[in-house]
Each structure stands twice: as structure tokens, then as C-alpha cells.
Amino acid sequence: MDKMKQETADLTQENIERIGELFPNVITEMKDENGKLKKGINFELLKQLLSGNVVDGEECYDFTWVGKKASIVEANTPIRKTLRPCIEDSKNWETTENLYIEGDNLDVLKLLQESYLNSIKMIYIDPPYNTGKNLLYRNDFSQDVDTYLNESGQISNEGRLVSNPRTYGRFHSAWATMMYSRLIVARNLLTRDGVLVCAIDENEQAQLMMMLKEIFCEGNYEHVCVSVVHNPRGVQGINFSYTHEYAIFVYPTIGKIIADRKIEEDEVSWSQLRNWGGESERTDAKNCFYPIIVSEGNIVGFGDVCPDEFHPKQTEWNGKLAYVYPIDRNGVERKWRYARQSVEAIIGMLRARKYDGGYEIEIGKQSGIQRTIWFDKRYDANEYGTKIVNSLVPDGGFTFPKSLWTVYDAVYAVTSLDKDAIVIDFFSGSSTTAHAVMQLNAEDGGNRKFIMVQLPEPCDEKSEAFKAGYKNICEIGKERIRRAGDKINKEIEESNRQLKLGEEPKKPVDIGFRVLKVDTTNMKDIYYAASEYTQNLLTDQISNIKDDRTDLDLLYGILLEWGLPLSLKHEIEEIDGIKIHIVDNDSLIACFDESVPETVVREIAKRQPLRAVFRDSSFASSSDKINVEEIFKLLAPNTSVKVI
Template sequence: MDKMKQETADLTQENIALIGELFPNVITEIKDENGKLKKGINFELLKQELSGDVVDGEECYDFTWVGKKASIVEANTPIRKTLRPCIEESKNWETTENLYIEGDNLDVLKLLQESYLNSVKMIYIDPPYNTGKDFIYKDKFMMDKEEYKGQLGTYDEVGNRLFQNTETNGRFHSDWCSMMYPRLKLARSLLAEDGVICMSIDDNELDNLKKICSLIFGESNFEGHIHWRRRYNQPNDKTKMIGLVAEHLLVYAKDSKTLKEKGVGKIDLSGDFSNPDGDPLGDWASKPWRIGSGQSGSSYRITTPSGLELDGEWMGDEETFKRLLKEKRIIFPRNGNGMPRKKYYRFERENEGQCATNWWSHDQFGHNQGANNCLTGLFGFKNIFDNPKPVELLRALIQIANVKSKEVVLDFFSGSATTAHAVMQLNAEDGGNRKFIMVQLPEPCDEKSEAFKAGYKNICEIGKERIRRAGDKINKEIEESNRQLKLEEEPKKPVDIGFRVLKVDTTNMKDIYYAASEYTQNLLTDQISNIKDDRTDLDLLYGVLLEWGLPLSLKHEIEEIDDVKIHIVDNDSLIACFSEGVPETVVREIAKRQPRRAVFRDSSFASSSDKINVEEIFKLLAPNTSVKVI
């Protein structure tokens, strides 16, 4: 039987194999760091094969930075790590299809390559902006370990490396580019062919982010640059000539042609409707009659019901205003003293949407203060998280990405988990069943922060609790709405508000090496378990799912056969048995079920003849089952 590798794929060797299919003559052999032969590429021959397309020794446009080559290597380098389940921190473990993963997102993106290849409909990230204050991920290729530790090193409690990219760092932009490049390169391979990635950023690294994305996704797949007004009030910073009120959202498709063929989404204009005045035309919402900045309108004087005279630029001409006023479609808030607003009705906007533009206003897509208020409402105290994104913003991005029911949204800089909140909220509104995968490094909270004082030690604890509270609130609102249904109306179903927590850890396998002189006949024949002593069956199962490329959200059941525990994943997709000394009766019962895959511990069988017997049983009873051991 084949043994499972229990490490991520070597993307460099996979790329070499792909090149070899096109140009077999450029494949050669080289020695690795241990002196063993492996496949390599003769780049001089490859240049000759592509001589019409290669620019060599001539001026050409190229975006580069210190550490670029090393960051490319980093993206392709395999790791020996795994994801360990944490049921006690999860919610609705057995039924949920959502994931919350703790750990360095570079490791996580590598670990997800098999299970979620070409499977994610939308990725949203809000990475560190490299302002000199953000803590960002530090990769090992920048300098040797001791130099790095002495100059920049700070570590979290599980050894993940962090550093603060200060103005004094000579590689202020290079370090940031080297951090982002491998993550975006790995993220691209997870996107579905009609998938979309949306990235928040400010002025500081906007230019570099766009250049990196053009390298990875291609300029032809650039979908747009959205300017989002993140605050509703005017800044009063006397140290700046231009105050910052907007942030940027860069949007790239994996393949623009496929995206357009399958259809882009529209922004929902339905809004929040109610009928506080008993309008006979039904539920309504309103928008300002006064024009916004950059819009054109008509100038005339309006008198409010309280007698206040208002001069300004208005959405329609005076005759239109008088007609709408007569139809009672103009309202004046604040007891007749406020600015006029125009009513629009639910029936006018149902199933209506608009194409996204590159200017997103704070009143429609939310703002930072509103996002802070949302968290305050959920947690009961202020300043739980710095600069969270509003749910309205993420909700709109999910809509324009056209994420449909059962499709996956990934956020690998998940922070306060706004993306998860937005997915659940949108599912509640339209009855969808979109899935989310949140990834976050457990960065410690400042001990002086309100979050730490409230008992939240790291950002992951905030994110998980936010999902719990927001999910409970959403389903409670659905229950309340269902109680008020009219006779002919269909009740809404509760949404999936759970999540499985998984944490990055070292491989499940022991590092056991012997020198040639240490090998004996007994050592060769004895069954020595190569699995770490602290690993559970569930740890092993999820390591197997990762290597076999199965989604980590699949249904998982446990049964017992002759007092031996077996794990059944997605009915017949996989059956695993990690018990010691598995009897033949159990092996036969598993084989009779004809799963697509079966896996055992290597040490479960007393001898080589027992292993051969297992293979023969499966050949007889389940010839199409792939059988492996760990």
C-alpha cells in the first residue's frame, strides 16, 4: 500500500513537470541540498525554445524589489504542517460547512491547495497597509534567523514570526511586497475560473499592490479600482494638505472572459423598507432630494412644513418637486425641519439592481464609525477592534462577485470577521447557503486595549466571538420575522451560523531518521509508529483530508465495528480507521462498503503479510477503492 506524504505539494516540481510535457528536451537532473538527484530545467535551452518571446539583454518593463526571487521560491516551497481540529472552540461542529482557521496565512494557503484548488468563488482581504504601525507577517527568506531575531524579531506564543515595518527599515516597501507576493500567488490557484479577488488598501501601498496583482493575475484580468468613502465626517488634520476620507478596493478576476460568460453580480438596491406613516402604497425607504458632491441638479427655494426656507441644488426641477410633494412622496425629517427626502417603494425596487461603479459612498456602503457601532452593539463595549470594515461594504462585494448559494468566500486576513458576518447576513436576506473560510494569525491584543481587559487575548478570539454573536442575532431576527408572517407567506429558514475551528500545527508525523550503521534486521521488521504521541484520530483524519484534497467541511460520522472505531466522511468518499491491531473482520466490513478511499495506520498491521492480506481483501471486495496508510 502507498504511504501518505503528510506534507504540502512541491509546486516547483509540479511546474517543472508541466514544462516537461511541452518541452521534454529542457528537463535535466540537478542535485538538491542533500546531494540527491531531482528534476530541473536547463534554462538556456528553454530560452532557445521561446526565443521569439524572451527579452534578454534589452530594456524592458519589469516590476521588481529586493527579495522578489526569494518570495517566488517561498510560494513554491512545501511545508510539513497540518491543521488540527479544535471542537471545543467551534460552533455546530457536526452540521456547519464554515471554517475558521488559526495560523500564518501563508501556511494555510499552502495547506488548502489540494482541498480547495479552483474552488473559491470570491476572496476578500484587508491586509496590513504598511503604515509603520501595522504588524505584518515576516517570512524566513529575508535574512538569516539570528540576524532577523536580533533586528526585527517578535514572536507570538506559538512561534509565528511578526515584525513591525517601521520607517527605519531599509526595505520598507520590499518587505511588504515579499510578504504579499507568495500569498497572492497561492490565492490565485484557489480561485474558481469565474472567481474574483477584492483587496482593501490605502494610498501607501496601492501602487505596489496593483503591480503585484498585474504580475500574478495579469493586467487583462483587472476589473476595477473602487474608491470607498470610509468616513462620513470631514477630517480636520492640519498637518496634511489633503485629508484622507477614502480607501481603495482593487478587484481582479481569475479569468475575466469566464467571469463575463457566467455573469457578474448587481448591487441590491432594495434597501431597508418600513411603513411608519401607514402609506397605502406599502413599505418605503428614502434618499436625499438634495444633490451630492459632483452631481448636477436644479436651483430653487424650498419651504419646509415648519416654515424654514432652504436654498440649494436639488435632484429635480421645481415642477417635479411640487408634483412629488402633492403625491406625498417628499418627506421632511425632524418634525418638518430637516432636509427633504424622496420616498421610493419596495415594489419599485424588488429584483432591481445596478452595475457597480468605482465610487462607493459611505451612506450606501457603510463607514468605519458604523462598523465600530456594529461591534459595540454586539459586544457591549467600545473599541473592541481598530478600523473594522462595515458589513454593508462586504455584502456589496459578495453581490458584485456574484457569489451564489453553496459557493465559498475566503478571507485570509480576516481580522474581526466582518466577511463571515456579511456572508451570514446575505444568506439570511435571500435564503442562500454561501460558505465562508476565515483565516487569521492569533496576534495578541495589546494588554492596555479594551478587548484584552474584556478577556480577549488575541484577534482570533475576537473574530470567533463576533461570528457567534452575529450569527445568534441573525437567526433570532429570522425567528422573530417568522412569527409575524402573513398567512400566504413562506417562513425563512435559519442560516448556517456555525464554524469548524482548525489550527495550524507541525506535522502529525515524527521526524525519525537513522544513520546507515543504525539499521538492523529487527529495526527493519519491527512496526514502529511514526505518528506523534499527542495526535488524536481527528488530527490524523484532517491531515488525510488535506492530502487527499477533500474539503474540510464534509459531513463526518463515527461508527464502531467489533469495538473498533471508524470515521466515515461524506458517506462513501472516505473511510478511515486509525486503531491499533485492526482485525480482518473490520477490514472486510470497510471493503464491503466500497468507499472511494480508505486509510489505516501503517502500524495497525502486525506484519508485512497482514498488509498484503488487506490489499487482497480490497482487490476482491472493492477493486476501485484507493487504499493508503499513514
Template sequence: MEKMRMESVDMTEKNIEKIESLFPNCITEGIDKDGSIRKVINFDVLKQLLTKDLIDNDESYEISRVGKKKAILASNRPIRKTLRPIKEKSVNWNTTQNLYIEGDNFEALKIIQESYLHKIKLIYIDPPYNTGKNYFYKNDFSIDSNEYDEEAGFIDDNGERLASNPVGSARFHSSWLSMMYQRLLLARNLLTEDGILVCAIDENEVFSLGMILKEIFGEGSYDHVCVSVVHNPRGQQGKNFSYINEYAIFVFPKSIKAIADKVISNDDISWSPLRNWGSESERKDARNCFYPIIVKDNKIIGFGDVSPDDYHPTQTVQDNDTFYVYPIDRQGIERKWRYARQTVENVWSMLRPKKIDSGYDIELGKNFGVHKTIWDEKKYDANEYGSKLVSSLIPGGGFSFPKSLYTVLDTVYAATADDKNAIIMDFFSGSGTTAHAVMKLNAVDGGNRKFIMIQLPEDLNDAASRPGLDSRLKSNIQSTIKYLESKGAALTICSIGEERIKKAGESLLQEYTQNKDLDVGFRVFRIDNSNMTDVYYTVDEYSQDLLSHLESNIKPDRNDLDLLFSCLLEWGLPLSLPYNSEEIEGYMVHNYNNGDLVACFDENIPDSVIKYIAKQQPLRAVFRDSSFESSPSKINVGEIFKSLAPDTRVRVI
């Protein structure tokens, strides 16, 4: 009977398998550290297969930096970590399909590789910006100059400097780039074939991040678009320029139409994208582009007739509660609409009013323009729709200028308008804006999108006591700490995110009463060491007393749920599916997703219970190694499954 691995997947082995399928003659054998034979790649053969010319040098177009090779090795290396379910912190544990993971995102991405391989439609991340000013993240990723010189090869074995003029500022970027590089390597594996990555960033690393994204995703297969998000300027932030922009780098497959078309708001300002502004757009020609748009109760209800002559009113006309909106600009000059009356009528069936806050958005069909690369509407402002929104849900808010809800919501819409069952991941989830945006969009359009949030549980007291902390932010953090203490919650960033998602969900259920099935829950998991005991004793260290401690290979503080979800991870099953547990003859049997996996972790399980499980013919079955009294009992289990459920894969932990 096969034993489970109980560690994350070895990405090096997976990559070798992929290369072997394409270039089998590149595969040879090597000797591992323990003396065993394993598959390795003959890189000289591989290099020559991938070029028409004789390779005579190692130069290539790439972004090179200190720690790059180490980052690649780290991303491939398996870890002995797992996810432990935390039911008491979860919301709607039994029914929700959303996940919240507490822990280092690099470890989390490794752990979920099998379960979410090619299943994530959108990855949206807002990583630390390498500014050294945000006290919730390790945002200053500079490394010691001597450490940099050694890793870069500027110092020889005797401590002598090999280069008289080493790179000056590169060390301030290398560590940050390595941190991002290894996470993005893992994240790429999780995207669907039409999946999209969006990375928010500021001017400090936008150019270097763009380079590594092109390296990881490739320029030939993916488009890399930089969107500028404009914020309301507040004071002078620089000596020569005041920064009011941040950037969102969109990465998506070149071969498909990945981004949904623009959603245009129904207010005075946001008619702009529908109107032509140039002098050539005045009323001189194209009469079919001067029709009125009829609005009633804040909804577009139709389109009026084109005037038979050159007359048009100079302003919007109101008839009781109905408005006739003409293409008039703010100076009263009539401009033609971008789209002719016939074009609009052809896609009228695609128009669908959607309530968002106090106004309505109108989803225009695919004939109506795409997103522009500058997002300058007021709703993208981080203070108005970020800080104030979080503070309205959690006293203090605890964050300095979190993302505007609508910056993320519009991104999620753009990526998933055609896939309302998509999975969206954010592995720098912070205050939980991405989760909030996913739930709100589902409430608006009836979707069933799922989110996976990952966040390091950084200590709030540590953040509040750091020297040089802005007094306003410090006060906010302290207010948040008091609020979390009153709730009995852990004083970490994760608690802020979890509480924000919970409060946002409650608010959405009250606002969108028609959407009774809206999923506003989430299952909480925490990264921890393996459920399995670690044994490092040599033969001469064994004693009679020691044997009593080796009776079980499971750590004593782990329960059935811990073991069940670790098995799901190894077998590549998603963590959001329903399951039930029932007691059979005094033994607890867990059935995950109606037979995807059935497990019993009790000891000395009788044949009658084994037969009960086998008769259900699950796809997979798992037991503890100590579930059987002896080796013959273990062999007998295999025979029972061969007889009653020959297609079931049976393993032990």
C-alpha cells in the same frame, strides 16, 4: 501499500508538471542535494520558445524589489504543518460548512492548496496597510537599511558599499510587497476559473499592490479595477489633504461577465442612480422616461402610466400608504429616469424586493447598469457600519475602524449573485466582517454560500501594551479583554472574530426567522506542526532505550480527529463535509462524506474489521502503519481490498 506524504504540496513540482505538459522539450534531469535524479527546467530553451526573436538581454517590464526571488521560493516550498480540529471552539461542528482557521495565513494557504484548488469563487482580503499605526498587525514592514543594502547587492563580501546613492524609501516597501506577493501567488491557485480577488488597501501601497497584482494575474487575462470607497471625513489627517478614501482592487477574468449588476436602494437618496441629472434630461423629450414608480409598504409594486400631457407633479405624491415617485431631483426639477417604461416592463420579472435593515433593496436586472468605481453611500462608512456594529456585538470591539459590513456585503453580492453556493475566503479576516457579510447575504437571498476565515491569533495583551497606542483604542482592547476573560476565551484576535461571528449568527437567526436552514456555524482549526514524529538520529546514536520511543510514528498528543483531517488535506478533500464514526468490534472506524474516505487508526486491526471497511467500497482507505502486527498482515490487507474493493485507494500513515 503507499505511504502518505504528511506535508503540504510541493508547488515547484506542480509548476514543473504544468510546464512539461505544454513544453516537454524544456524538461531535463538534475541532481538533488541527496543525490537523487529529479526533473528540472532548461530555462534557456523555455525562454527561446516563448519569443520570436533571439534573446540578447534580461530586461523586462516588471516591478523589481529586494526579496522577490526569496518570496517565490518560499511560496513553492512545502511545509510540515497540519490543521488540528478544535471542536470545543466550533459552532454547529456536525452540520456547518464554514471554516475558521487560526494561524499564519501563509502557512494556511499552503496547507489547503490541495483541498481547495480552483474551488474559491471570491477571495476578499483587507491586509495590513503598511502604515505602522495599526497595532494589531505588523503594519510597519520596513527593514533595516543595512539589511536592505545587503539583500539589494549594494554591499560586497567585504562590507564595502557598491553604490554611492542606494534606493532611499524602497526598503519600506520591499518587505510588505514580499509578504503580499507570496500569499497572492498561493491564493491565485485557489480561485475558480471565473473567480474574483478583491483586495482592500489605502494610499500607502495602492499603486505598488496594483503592479504586483497585474504581474501575478496578468493584464491580458484579467481586468484590474480600482474602486474608491469614500468614508465620512473626521478631522484633518494630512498636512495638505485629508484622506477620506480607501480602495478595493477588483481582479477578475476578462473573458466573462463576472460582476453582478448594481443593487439600487429604495430610499430618497438612493433613487439617484435611476435618475438622469444633466440639463438635457429635463422634460423636453423621451416622454416614456417620465413615468411614476409606485411604492407600497416600502416595496416597489409597479409602474404608473405616463402623463398624456406635459404636466407632472413637482413632488412625490402619497395616496394613503401608496407613493407615486416621480423623477424629481432635490431642487424640485423634473429629470427623466435613466430607463424607459418599456425597458422596465421587459425586466419586471427580474425585480425582487429584499429586506436589508430598515429599508429594502431592489435587485434590478442585467439591463440596469453596472457598479460605479466610486462607492460613496453612507452605508460604506467604517465607523457607522464597522466600529459601532462590532462594538454592539462585542464590548469594546477591539478594532480601530473595521470594515463596514456593507462594503464587504456588496462586494460578496457583486461576485456571487449568480452562484449562491460559492465559497468565499478571507485570509486577513480580522474581526470577521467577511463571515458576517456572507451569512447576512445568505439570510437575505436564501443562498448557501460558505466562508473560510484565516487569522493569526495575535495576543491582545501585547497589543494593548505597545508604546504609542491610541488611548481610545487601548481602552477598547481592554474592554474586549475583560469580556473574553468572562467567557473563558483565549485573549487573541481570533477570539474576537469567532465571538463576533457567533453573535452575528444568533442575531441573524432572530431577524430572519423564515430562513431556518441558515448556516451560522463554523468549524475551527488551528495550524500546528505535523502529526508525525520527527526522527533525526544517526545510526551510532540509536540505543535500546531509544527504540521504545520509536514504536509509533504518531505524536502522543494527537487523536483520531487530528489524523483524519490531516489525511483529508493530503488527499485534497474539503474540510467542511459531514462524517460519522462507529465502533466495530471495539475498533473505531471513521467514514467521511459517505465513503469519500474511510479510516481506522487503531493498532492490530483484525481481518474482520478490514473486511467490513472493504465491503463498503470507499474511494479511499487509510490506516496507521502500526495498525498491522507484521509485514504479512500488511500484505494481507492489500489482498483483501483487491478482492472486495479493487477500486479503493489504500494508504498508511
């Protein structure tokens, strides 16, 4: 039986395999740090094969900084960590499809690579803005900032979170290095039509846009920078008062991705489609002189461009149809502002307004298309960010979180046509994104799922949040989700009690979440990767699983490695006194008892699950393992059987 690896994918080796499929002759062997042979790339030969396309030592368009190469290496380096379930911190564990994950987001993104590859419709992040006062994630980790990280083995000399003052010589480089590795790994999670939305301010907007255009290649992706007026009062700067920040939308150039925004009729202002002023006459653009056909006040079509010698009245009548030309009330033949084919494409933005002499054709200045400036009182971060969080979690201590409606409108724009979308926020902070997802589901009946990821940064012991019992940011974020969810479903219940005859009741929203926490691997320190096992090791080692790990810990480690979503339904049964775990109706059956009798193995095999897994130490000898393999070959030949 095969052994499970219990480590994340080695992205570097996967990339080597892809290159090898295209250029088999560049694959070579080299020694790793332990002196063992492994696959590598002969880069000189690869350059020769791509001669004429390789930039080497010449001036080129490039964006780089100190630490960029290290960031790429960090993104591709596998880790031996896991996610441990925490049922006591969760809400509606058995039924929810939402996740809240505590830990460094780079680790989490790596751990989710198999289970959520090409599965996330939207990534919304609000990363540290690099103001010189905030904390940043370090990439060369060796010591933690708090007990949580120490206990979970995520340690390094400089720490996961450190301040990044402007006096630091690598002010922009440190921030760019932190972001680059995370964006590289996050890209793999997006669906083919997936969208990344990143909030940022002026400190790093330019650098972030350059990174995004490199990671999400121009030509294949659009990169739109939206200005969001989030602080109408302004923040005083040198000569200017800052009232806005940015939301960068990155989406594939494969068609309609971003949904039209919601608008009310009074938001639309109208103006004449007929041109006026300089260069507005018929002779200035002959292809802009044609009739627009109106029937009973509605625009129903367009006529051909008129020949030079044709001299119509302002409105020609043909029975019930009116043919409206761009002639002003003084009889001057002018032109429409756009050619016919352009106007045909925006017919929904036009209206015919009647007056004494016929019709005036008007065009709406605002359409349902998303604008690049978001200006609405609902985007005020104080009124609809800070105050909303404080109303739900008094003494939470969050200063200037995102407005709920800023995030809501972003989620609406990306997922209004995909109501089953998964939305991930790996800088989740006060969990505004989770709140926005639940709110949108409540309004349109959607079943969107959220995945929140946050480092459990400790609260200052002098803060009101700490005094209120919140030890870290995660505790505040989880409490907000609980209270916001309860409020949303209570409002649905009250609305359903006031339904009019014939109205359909709204369904309750999934307001739960499964909590998982990053920790060291489930394997003991003497653990070896599957490729490192020898016959002697197999003989000598009794159990390589840490003593404090539960069946649930092992199960979720297996889900990660086998690439199964962490929200799948999970049931527990007993067969002859032995506990078995059933995931997603026999997609996976796991048994972690120390001694598994043959009767139990046979019963599991009879169910013909897609996958089955046992403890390596559950079987006393090699012959017992062979017997298990033979049972499955006989009763469930298509089942993949592994041990840990």
C-alpha cells in the same frame, strides 16, 4: 500499500512537470541539497527554444523589488504542517460547512491547495495597510511572537509579525514581499469565474495594483479600482483630508461576472436623451437622428436612421404608436446623444415622459451597474464598523474595522448569482466577512460558506480586550461570529412569526464554524517523506505518529492530502469494538486503532469506499499488510488504500 506524504504539494516540481509536457527535451537531472538526483530545467536550452520571445538583459516593462524572487520561492516551497481540529472552540461542529482557521495565512493557503483548488468563488482580504505602525508577516521565519507559534513550530529569527516603520530601508519591499507570495498561492484556489477583492489605502495602492496585474495577467483579467468613502469626517494629511480608501476588484474577462448593484428608484436622476448645446444638431451626427417608438407611455422599439431629406414633426403618430424624434420644442432638429445600436443596448435605462406636445425621452444617470465610487452612509467605518463590532463584542478593542455593509456589498456583487459560493478571507481580523456572508444568506436564502483565516496575534495585556478575557485576535473574531449569527437567526425567527397569509418563511442560516489550527506535522521528528523510506526504515520503525495526536488530528491531515473539503460530514461507528471514521457517506473510511483485526478490514472493504486509510503500525508484519491489500482487491477493487 502506498504511504501518505503528510506534506503540501511541491509547486516547483509541479511547474517543472507542466513545462516538461510542452518541452520534454529541457528536462534534466540535478542534485538537491542532500545530493540526491531530482528533475530540473535546462534554462539555457529553454531560452533557445523560445528565442525571440525571451527578455534577457534588455530594457523591458517590469515591476520588481528586493525580495521578489525570495517571495516566489517561498510561495512554491512545500511545508510539513497540518491543521488540527478544535471542537471546543467551534460552533455546530457536526452540521456547519463554515471554517475558522488559526495560523499564518501562507501556511494555511498552502495546506488548502488540494482541498480547495479552483473551488473558491470569492477572496476578500483587508491586509495590513503598511502605515508604518502596523505589523507585517515576515517570510524568513524562525522565531514567533507568542506562545501559540512557539508551540506550533512556526518559528524564526525575526518573527512572523514585526513592525515595518517608514525609516526601514525596505519599507515598500517588505510589504510587497509579504503580499506577493500569498497572492500567488491564493490564485490557485479561485474558480474559473472567481473574483479577488482587496481593500487597501493610498500607502500601497499603486504597488498592489502592479502586483495584481502581474499575478492576474492583463488581458485575461480586469483590474478595477473602486474608491470607497469610508470616513466622511476625513483623516488629516498634509494639505488633504483623506475620506476614502480603495477596493480593487480582479475578475476574469469571460463575460458578466460582477452583479448589478441594488438601487432604489429615488437614486436615479434623469436627463434628456436629446442632445443640446454646441454640436448637438442633426447635421453634427446623422446616425444619431432616428425615431424612438413609444406605445402607451412605454418605449417599445427604434426606427431606422432618417434620410437627409426627411423632415418629421417632433412626434409622429401612427395609431397607438408615437415616433419620437430628437427635435426640441422650438422645432430645431437635433440629435440623440448616442447612436441607435448603443441606445438599444441600454433600453432599460430609458423612459418616455409625456408633455403637452408629445413625449420627452429621458435617460437615467445611474444604472444598476456597479460604480467605481462607493458613496453611502452605510460605508462609514466608524458607524457601521467599530460600533457594530463593539455592540456585539464589548471591549473587543478593534479600531476602525471595515463597515459591515462595505463587505456585504462586495460579497453581493460577486456572489448574488451563486448562492452556494465559498468565500475566503485570509486576513479576517474581526470577521466582518463572515458576518457579511451570514447577513446576505439571511436576506436572499443563500447557502454561501465562509473560510476565515487569522494569525492569533496576542492582545496587549494592558488592553481592554485582554482584561475582558480575549487572549488574541482570533478569540474576538470567533466571538463576533457566534453573536452575530445568533442575532441574525433570532431576527429570522421573529420575522417568521409575523408572516402574512401566503408568505414563505425564511430558513435559518448556517451560523456555525469548525475551528482548525495550524500545527507541526502529525509525524514524529524522525519522520521521513514517503520517497525517503527504505526497507530498513520500514522494518525498524514501529509508529511515526506523535503521541499527542488524536484520531481527529490524523483524519483532517488525511483530508488535506487527499484533497477533500474540510467541511464534509463526518460520522464515527464501531465494528467489533474498533472505531472507524466515515467521511461523506463512504468517500473515505479511516481506522486508526493500533491493531485492526481482519474482520474489521473485511467489513470496511465490503462497503467499497472510494478511499480507505489505516495506521502503518496497525499491522504487525508485511504479510498482514499484503493480506489487507488482497482483501480489498477481492471485495473493493476500486478502493484506494493507503497507510500513514
